[in-house]
Amino acid sequence: MQNNATKLSSRALAAQIILQVLDQGKSLSTVLPEVHSHINIKDQSLIQEMTFGICRVLPRLESIVKLLVEKPLKGKTRLVHCLLLVGLYQLLYMRVPSHAAVDEVVNATKVLKLDSFRGLVNGVLRRFLREQADILAKVDKHWQTLHPEWLVNKLKKSYPHWREIIDANNQRPPMWIRVNSQFSSVESYAVALDGVAEYLHSSQIPPCALYLNQPQAVSSLPNFAKGWATVQDAHAQWAALLLDVSNGDKVLDACAAPGGKTTHILELAPKANVIALDIEQARLKRVAENLSRLGQDAKIICGDASQPNQWLEDDEMFDRILLDAPCSATGVIRRHPDIKWLRKESDIDELVQLQAKILTALWQRLKPNGVLLYATCSILPEENSLQIKRFLEKTQDAMLVEMDFGGEKVFEKQFFPSEKGGDGFFYAKLVKKVD
Incomplete structure (x- = not known):
């Protein structure tokens, strides 16, 4: 896949990556670096947002596809299914104008040599837009764990607060950094980050940890290249x-x-x-x-x-x-x-x-x-x-x-x-x- 990555749209690449995760058991952390080496920074961010997001809310998207597609897309048509997941994720969770999101996904059928499915993809996504309220009412009728059933059962058995764990799992992760005490105090480094970081005093949080209010590129962290800080969970x-x-x-x-x-x-x-x-x-x-x-x-x-x-x-x-x-x-x-x-x-x-x-x-x-x-x-x-x-x-x-x-x-x-x-x-x- 990586050899023709530069020729494919970000939507087409995202669909291929999701197929590798769901059907071939490959991890995003393995597949994404291979793709990233062939595309620009902007497309890297877009593909990461789509692939991570789809994995986060997969059962909800799958439920929508099930309502909109009469026969399950299996075998060689699984890539079409993954393309629909990409389209639905964009329509529901990304700030992409609806017409642009649909057009981009429909156009991806051509570069993926799925021309014969162009009408199906177009029809499914446009029908979702027309009937979105009714479809989501059916899909969201009950609280969705967005987790596999076996894991939910294990958490239920082990912890009274299993719902809180599941809700936390479904959120986007916070970004934490570890300040290198050889170069700076945590307080001084927080000041250097100019309002982006918080030092949270808690028995749960070690003294070297800083919480970032919003994720930052490591290149924007003061003296990161010199070893003053490391990205690491608290x-x-x-x-x-x-x-x-x-x-x-x-x-x-x-x-x-x-x-x-x-x-x-x-x-x-x-x-x-x-x-x-x-x-x-x-x-x-x-x-x-x-x-x-x-x-x-x-x-x-x-x-x-x-x-x-x-x-x-x-x-x-x-x-x-x-x-x-x-x-x-x-x-x-x-x-x-x-x-x-x-x-x-x-x-x-x-x-x-x-x-x-x-x-x-x-x-x-x-x-x-x-x-x-x-x-x-x-x-x-x-x-x-x-x-x-x-x-x-x-x-x-x-x-x-x-x-x-x-x-x-x-x-x-x-x-x-x-x-x-x-x-x-x-x-x-x-x-x-x-x-």
């Missing part, structure tokens, strides 16, 4: 603080990409000996870029966290291990709405087994009195509190220790996504007991 910023690394400590940041936590560790302890590990070589490029921007050094290794013997010396041990474990990513849905349609219920058991395998393997590489911080961006108990419970039951030398979140002292912490708050994260801090 709740993710707790990881390095909780790990409590000292200069000279040997530290493993397992599953490190894209490097936000690695760089934070080195901001707090510049002379720590850090290994940044990830299983995907392509993602480690981002780690290297982030380290370079902040002028930091870490040893980067591509390897499987569940098989440390493959990439470590036999006697290599760590004072601190950060295990940001592979997980369902159900805590960051508002940031990655395609997760709702990529993740399957069967994935959860597989992830739970993988997390347990990595946890057990890395524990063998932790020094006596060493600290392992277990973290996920999940809100599912089986990946979090229940995972830790099982590990403690079978690991005699593991002890759960108290963590301090701005004065709130707890042994485990489950964060949930919230407005003007961070994403869904879980933390548990384990110390290896000495006999």
Whole structure:
């Protein structure tokens, strides 16, 4: 697709991307960079808005298509279906004049070699415009979760406030930055941002975090290129603080990409000996870029966290291990709405087994009195509190220790996504007991 990206309209590209997400199981974070390298900045923003937005409200759009199209568009006609999703999203959620939105989507049939469907696309979108009030009355008759049923059921079972979690997931994500204390105080950096940023005092928010009232291009952040700030969710910023690394400590940041936590560790302890590990070589490029921007050094290794013997010396041990474990990513849905349609219920058991395998393997590489911080961006108990419970039951030398979140002292912490708050994260801090 990327080879002819420059020849395609943004609507045509958006339809192709949505098809890859829904039918081929590809993530937006994988597909979009491939497309972005071939198109201008303006089209990049437009395509990102359409594709992320469609994934955010997909069931609502699907319900509208079902009312307007007699026979489901399957097989080779699925691209037409995705084009209709693009058209409906623009009409409902974007500030594009109706006639222009319809014309652009109809014209996209030609460049996608779907000329025979031009009339269908035109007819469906114009009928929606004529009958919009009646159609939306039917579609919006009941509250829509905009989530897959299996996930709704899991949240219902686990949390009394499941509706609040779902509502938060369906919002656009806030932008947070982490201020590098080596260069600036949070207060001074907020002043430099000239009214764009807020310092929110809360036990939920770490002291290095600034909330931006509206998303900004990183190029507009003061001294970003010199490492003064990093874009990182507020709740993710707790990881390095909780790990409590000292200069000279040997530290493993397992599953490190894209490097936000690695760089934070080195901001707090510049002379720590850090290994940044990830299983995907392509993602480690981002780690290297982030380290370079902040002028930091870490040893980067591509390897499987569940098989440390493959990439470590036999006697290599760590004072601190950060295990940001592979997980369902159900805590960051508002940031990655395609997760709702990529993740399957069967994935959860597989992830739970993988997390347990990595946890057990890395524990063998932790020094006596060493600290392992277990973290996920999940809100599912089986990946979090229940995972830790099982590990403690079978690991005699593991002890759960108290963590301090701005004065709130707890042994485990489950964060949930919230407005003007961070994403869904879980933390548990384990110390290896000495006999």
